Amino acid sequence: MGFADLDDEWTVWNETDEKVVLVYRPDVFDSHDFPAPCLPTIYLTRGRRTRRPGAQRAGEAWYVTLYLEPEVERDADSYDDRESAVAGAVDLANRFANGEIDYRSLYQVPREEYLAELDDRTGRS
Numbered sequence: 001m002g003f004a005d006l007d008d009e010w011t012v013w014n015e016t017d018e019k020v021v022l023v024y025r026p027d028v029f030d031s032h033d034f035p036a037p038c039l040p041t042i043y044l045t046r047g048r049r050t051r052r053p054g055a056q057r058a059g060e061a062w063y064v065t066l067y068l069e070p071e072v073e074r075d076a077d078s079y080d081d082r083e084s085a086v087a088g089a090v091d092l093a094n095r096f097a098n099g100e101i102d103y104r105s106l107y108q109v110p111r112e113e114y115l116a117e118l119d120d121r122t123g124r125s
Contacts, residue, residue, distance in 0.1 A: 009097045019045045020043075023040070023041050040118075044062065046060070068106060074103075077092070098122065101122075
């Protein structure tokens, strides 16, 4: 499948054998209109990140994680292989772009202006 079916609002920002980074509307989250750290990002990674500084990723599974900010994330989905993880990342990205992901529930302290703009961009308003 690859990334051919990825919604146009998402960009493959970086791709290696062990990690893929997808970003949503980098033209909007450019530090002028909205802070760059608020750039919705999907990480597809092989292995789970450990909490120890400098440690390598652990395990063979692939993980797909949506971040709205560095400290605001959706629980990762796990997959047995890269091909399934890519399909899962594309599905998550497309559902996000179509307004099907409840990103507001990920916030403990909502940013109303930012979330209202995200609602507009994803057709939820």
